[in-house]
Amino acid sequence: MTLEISQAPSLSSFRFEQSARDGNARAGVLTTPHGIIHTPIFMPVGTQCTANAMTTGELKSLGTEILLGNTYHLHLRPGDELIRELGGLHRFMNWQEPILTDSGGFQVFSLAKLLRREERVVVFRSHHDGARVELTPEISIGIQQNLGSTIMMCFDECPALPATRSSLEESLALTTRWARRCKEARTTEQALFGIVQGGTEVDLRLNHLESITEIGFDGYALGGLSVGESKEEMYPVLHAVTPRMPEDRPRYLMGVGDPLDLLEAMEAGIDMFDCVMPTRNARNGSIFTTRGKLSIKQARFREDPRPLDETCSCETCTHYSRAYLRHLFQSGEILGHRLHTLHNLHFLLEMTRQARSAILSGTYLAFKQGFLERYHSGLDD
Amino acid sequence: MTLEISQAPSLSSFRFEQSARDGNARAGVLTTPHGIIHTPIFMPVGTQCTANAMTTGELKSLGTEILLGNTYHLHLRPGDELIRELGGLHRFMNWQEPILTDSGGFQVFSLAKLLRREERVVVFRSHHDGARVELTPEISIGIQQNLGSTIMMCFDECPALPATRSSLEESLALTTRWARRCKEARTTEQALFGIVQGGTEVDLRLNHLESITEIGFDGYALGGLSVGESKEEMYPVLHAVTPRMPEDRPRYLMGVGDPLDLLEAMEAGIDMFDCVMPTRNARNGSIFTTRGKLSIKQARFREDPRPLDETCSCETCTHYSRAYLRHLFQSGEILGHRLHTLHNLHFLLEMTRQARSAILSGTYLAFKQGFLERYHSGLDD
Numbered sequence: 001m002t003l004e005i006s007q008a009p010s011l012s013s014f015r016f017e018q019s020a021r022d023g024n025a026r027a028g029v030l031t032t033p034h035g036i037i038h039t040p041i042f043m044p045v046g047t048q049c050t051a052n053a054m055t056t057g058e059l060k061s062l063g064t065e066i067l068l069g070n071t072y073h074l075h076l077r078p079g080d081e082l083i084r085e086l087g088g089l090h091r092f093m094n095w096q097e098p099i100l101t102d103s104g105g106f107q108v109f110s111l112a113k114l115l116r117r118e119e120r121v122v123v124f125r126s127h128h129d130g131a132r133v134e135l136t137p138e139i140s141i142g143i144q145q146n147l148g149s150t151i152m153m154c155f156d157e158c159p160a161l162p163a164t165r166s167s168l169e170e171s172l173a174l175t176t177r178w179a180r181r182c183k184e185a186r187t188t189e190q191a192l193f194g195i196v197q198g199g200t201e202v203d204l205r206l207n208h209l210e211s212i213t214e215i216g217f218d219g220y221a222l223g224g225l226s227v228g229e230s231k232e233e234m235y236p237v238l239h240a241v242t243p244r245m246p247e248d249r250p251r252y253l254m255g256v257g258d259p260l261d262l263l264e265a266m267e268a269g270i271d272m273f274d275c276v277m278p279t280r281n282a283r284n285g286s287i288f289t290t291r292g293k294l295s296i297k298q299a300r301f302r303e304d305p306r307p308l309d310e311t312c313s314c315e316t317c318t319h320y321s322r323a324y325l326r327h328l329f330q331s332g333e334i335l336g337h338r339l340h341t342l343h344n345l346h347f348l349l350e351m352t353r354q355a356r357s358a359i360l361s362g363t364y365l366a367f368k369q370g371f372l373e374r375y376h377s378g379l380d381d
Numbered sequence: 382m383t384l385e386i387s388q389a390p391s392l393s394s395f396r397f398e399q400s401a402r403d404g405n406a407r408a409g410v411l412t413t414p415h416g417i418i419h420t421p422i423f424m425p426v427g428t429q430c431t432a433n434a435m436t437t438g439e440l441k442s443l444g445t446e447i448l449l450g451n452t453y454h455l456h457l458r459p460g461d462e463l464i465r466e467l468g469g470l471h472r473f474m475n476w477q478e479p480i481l482t483d484s485g486g487f488q489v490f491s492l493a494k495l496l497r498r499e500e501r502v503v504v505f506r507s508h509h510d511g512a513r514v515e516l517t518p519e520i521s522i523g524i525q526q527n528l529g530s531t532i533m534m535c536f537d538e539c540p541a542l543p544a545t546r547s548s549l550e551e552s553l554a555l556t557t558r559w560a561r562r563c564k565e566a567r568t569t570e571q572a573l574f575g576i577v578q579g580g581t582e583v584d585l586r587l588n589h590l591e592s593i594t595e596i597g598f599d600g601y602a603l604g605g606l607s608v609g610e611s612k613e614e615m616y617p618v619l620h621a622v623t624p625r626m627p628e629d630r631p632r633y634l635m636g637v638g639d640p641l642d643l644l645e646a647m648e649a650g651i652d653m654f655d656c657v658m659p660t661r662n663a664r665n666g667s668i669f670t671t672r673g674k675l676s677i678k679q680a681r682f683r684e685d686p687r688p689l690d691e692t693c694s695c696e697t698c699t700h701y702s703r704a705y706l707r708h709l710f711q712s713g714e715i716l717g718h719r720l721h722t723l724h725n726l727h728f729l730l731e732m733t734r735q736a737r738s739a740i741l742s743g744t745y746l747a748f749k750q751g752f753l754e755r756y757h758s759g760l761d762d
Contacts, residue, residue, distance in 0.1 A: 048708070048709070048712040048714050050709060050714050050716040052714070052715060052716070053434075053715040053716060053719070054716070055696075055716065055719070055720075057696075077708070077711065077712060078683070078704070078707075078708040078711070082683070082684060082704065085684065086684070086686055086702065086704055086705075087686075092702070092704075092705050093705065094700045094701060094705075302459070302463070303463060303466065303467070305467055305468075315436075315438075319475045320475060321467065321473070323459070323463065323467055323473075324467075324473050324474065324475075326459075327429070327458070327459040328429070328431060330458065330459070331429040331458060333429050333431050333433070334433060334434040334715055334718060334719070335431040335433070335434060335435065335436065337715060338434070338436070338715070338719075339436075
């Protein structure tokens with residue numbers, strides 16, 4: 001049962017329409033002031049105002065419709081005030097299409113050295129230079145407004161797991177209060193998404209979803225998944241919670257980029273994904289293919305004239321052999337990193353495009369089944 | 382006085398025509414089986430089958446007409462036999478246009494640990510893994526034939542300077558004998574250039590030029606310049622030797638990429654250049670501009686919304702600010718390296734294109750004067 005709380009759109013320029021539904025899976029169109037996004041969609045992560053080795057022109061030609069920027073990183077370097085003075089993040093990084101910024105919460109609780117976490121304020125040391133920095137819901141929204149992103153995220157706490165039920169409940173209540181403060185702090189026309197936490201406890205997730213939905217946001221995200229738990233723990237949460245998220249708002253699963261997880265989450269009704277995995281894997285020579293992962297460093301590819309994936313239409317696969325790419329990797333050449341990043345991003349973007357087509361034609365489960373069979377069949381040699 | 386030794390073209394598909402002359406400066410067209418090269422021309426260096434961060438598509442869109450590949454590096458990794466099996470260097474690295482390969486000589490005498498240098502053979506240890514490797518003129522040509530480059534270079538000795546006159550003469554005689562062996566070893570239709578050495582001794586250079594020209598090659602190079610000597614030592618050699626190199630063959634100044642050196646060498650009649658400087662400088666944030674070099678790491682560029690060079694039409698300068706590029710450099714982002722490499726290569730390619738236009742219109746000296754005045758005027762702030 002979907003929560004049927006009526007929500008008048010808070011922003012006239014931000015609109016989500018469901019185009020088709022196939023089981024719980026859905027295809028939609030998200031209209032924003034910076035452009036239209038076709039869901040389900042994968043969002044490449046541009047941590048330092050850049051999606052690693054890629055230019056924004058390349059990202060666009062890959063079919064990228066929205067990028068993710070990191071509030072924590074950009075606040076520390078080069079500074080959100082500087083970016084605002086130079087015309088905002090879109091102009092600074094030469095990307096006129098939609099940008100989603102996270103709230104900084106995840107990095108504060110994972111990357112930085114946390115000094116104090118209180119109701120009012122979180123204090124931590126920068127992982128760059130050890131400088132003492134404060135974040136509050138209001139400061140996070142202020143930074144995201146300086147950046148001028150299309151979609152902002154609420155500042156939340158991502159509780160470390162495993163956690164006792166009572167400490168989890170205490171954390172969820174804090175995240176709810178922070179979400180209210182975030183909404184009150186917004187003074188611009190940027191969209192704002194709420195975040196639902198709760199670890200792998202379905203009842204806590206559903207309670208938290210209700211609390212966050214009551215406040216009312218332009219979209220809703222599931223945070224704190226794919227943080228170390230098994231697929232067997234994660235998938236039931238996806239299937240229990242996602243279909244009950246508001247239907248008239250986009251649903252975003254944060255930090256998930258494994259192809260198998262995407263398949264499962266789209267089936268449950270998730271619309272948006274982000275993950276550093278395609279770019280981070282590329283750096284390590286770990287390649288997505290329709291027949292499972294491939295590690296380009298392996299000696300078996302030394303003389304292999306075939307492309308990474310024989311069914312792939314990306315620039316890397318249509319121009320370069322595994323032998324050449326292995327040589328670039330062994331030589332530590334930047335071009336290798338680039339070509340692998342390009343392929344991995346293409347893979348996830350193309351995968352969500354194909355899933356969307358399948359949903360539109362009512363064949364999502366057959367698509368998923370076919371994908372899984374190929375994926376598990378192994379490389380063809 | 383030019384050496385007027387008549388040389389029937391040894392290769393029907395390889396032809397150099399001088400289009401215009403302006404003083405000693407000249408504009409020409411070099412026809413090869415892989416395409417046409419308009420001289421003067423700068424050749425980006427693709428050490429490991431890649432010009433650093435660039436794809437071959439990008440190199441082409443920059444107006445690159447010929448790339449340089451390193452025999453020494455490719456022989457050691459991934460191996461020239463492997464490249465031959467996979468269809469040659471052009472196919473391996475996805476570049477169908479001309480490629481010039483050096484002979485490996487320079488790297489053997491600078492990068493590797495030299496074990497023995499004899500008339501017959503040079504023995505050294507690989508700088509990768511210490512493996513014992515042998516090179517001879519015949520092996521060098523064999524490697525370059527495996528690679529299938531458009532233009533091969535003779536295996537030569539680049540003598541360490543300063544050197545006594547007698548040791549220099551001994552080295553030049555060896556390089557001459559090696560040049561003859563290289564020519565005899567060639568069994569393909571690939572062009573082969575001879576290399577003139579002689580340090581900064583003009584009379585030795587002219588004698589060596591005569592010896593090398595007598596053997597007869599498809600083009601002639603000056604090696605062993607810009608290896609530590611001052612411009613005051615190098616420029617007189619350029620002006621004394623270049624005009625006496627055969628007029629009906631391309632003239633190549635090896636390893637020179639400083640804009641001021643290019644200006645001087647084109648005036649003396651040089652047609653071809655290569656250097657790792659634009660790519661290596663890019664990695665260090667050192668940028669060529671029409672108003673001299675710029676170090677992007679300087680704090681003065683922190684909030685600078687202007688492009689690297691306000692007169693530049695490259696993708697970097699038309700899309701990104703100094704503030705953004707400084708941020709990428711400070712963050713160690715690959716995209717910064719890419720955008721700087723792209724700009725630096727564009728700078729040298731555009732510079733030789735403009736020089737060519739000036740030569741064709743008989744205004745080279747005015748072009749040079751204007752370039753120098755701007756270059757020395759400093760950044761506009």
